[in-house]
Amino acid sequence: MKRMPMAALAAVLVAPYSVDAQQNYPAKPVRLVVPSAPGGGTDITARVMAPKLSEFLGQQVVVENRAGAGTMIGGEVVARAAPDGYTLLMGISTLAINPAMYRKVPYDALKDFAPITQAVSLPNILVVHPSLPARTVKELVAFAKARPGQIQFASAGVGTNPHLAAELFLSMTGTKMLHVPYKGSGAGVIDVIAGHVPVMTPSILTGLPHAKAGRLRALGVTSAKRAGGAPEIPTIAEAGVPGYDAVQWFGILAPAGTPRPVIDRVHRDSVRVLQSADIKERLQADGADPVASTPEEFAAFLRSETTKWAKVVKAVGIQPE
Helix, strand or coil: CCCCCHHHHHHHHHHHHHHHHHHCCCCCCEEEEECCCCCCHHHHHHHHHHHHHHHHHCCCEEEEECCCCCCHHHHHHHHCCCCCCCEEEEEECHHHHHHHHCCCCCCCCCCCEEEEEEEEEEEEEEEECCCCCCCCHHHHHHHHHCCCCCCEEEECCCCCHHHHHHHHHHHHHCCCCEEEECCCHHHHHHHHHCCCCCEECCEHHHHHHHHHCCCCEEEEECCCCCCCCCCCCCECCCCCCCCCCCEEEEEEEEECCCCHHHHHHHHHHHHHHHCCHHHHHHHHHCCCEECCCCHHHHHHHHHHHHHHHHHHHHHHCCCCC
16 A cells, blocks of 8 residues: 655645634734834834724734834744734834845845735824924924034834934935934833933824823924824925925734635734724824725735835935945
8 A cells, every 4th residue: 555645644634724723713812013112103003903803803912012123023023923823913114114224134024924904004293302492394404404413313213114204304304313213113202202312203103192292392294194183283395395205004914824714814803993983083083094905905005115115215325234
């Protein structure tokens, strides 16, 4: 009797289990990795969505912060995880930015992830410490030009969207400031509030609550249109920098190779979360717009963003590290 090769035998034994596992997904808690420190827009979005996503999935969704290396540490954790749907990534714009910023990225964002849905799109917000004698974008530009290289600006880390949004602002206004990177927007905002660093362009989710409370002064939003959550704040473009536009996004991805039935289940329930009245109201009040795209739409968007940010990095003259 001819013996069945071990590889074929293994496939026969594993296949029924794999199909059964997909049908019973999720059978245990799901880890949602945030590749930045607590308090940033990515973290806020994940924690706003997690409780209701847990309810819809029927298993707890545990948010886990894995910050560092321009969000590449958290990204690599998910890219290298088992493609079974139990480790997901709350991805951020840096997935599309890092290939242009770093010569060596530990994963290929277009090949090593399975996009599930773009969760939100949102602008950053240009904020300054209240002690800074600049109440408008034009006044900030004049103040910085009189002190080239002396004014510091914080960011969520080298190559993050808040970093490039600031670099684009400096490039378009002909100003020079000193970059101070942090491991996430939350940590940077804390230092701006404390007065250690006077300027920052965090996500509106991170910065707007502090601006409304008077702890920071908002000068403008980075999108082409005013933010729904703060219509009184002008865009940077209308406040003195014509053509300026830099928004960011967050979205849910799984490791490449994750079975389509699992992708479809997470997508279905994520969309239900984003379309829930209370979640939409919470996100929109803070200036973020829920998107809830399909996996295919999110994949196409990620490709287009990668091309766009490569052009921005080249235009502002940043050399890959």
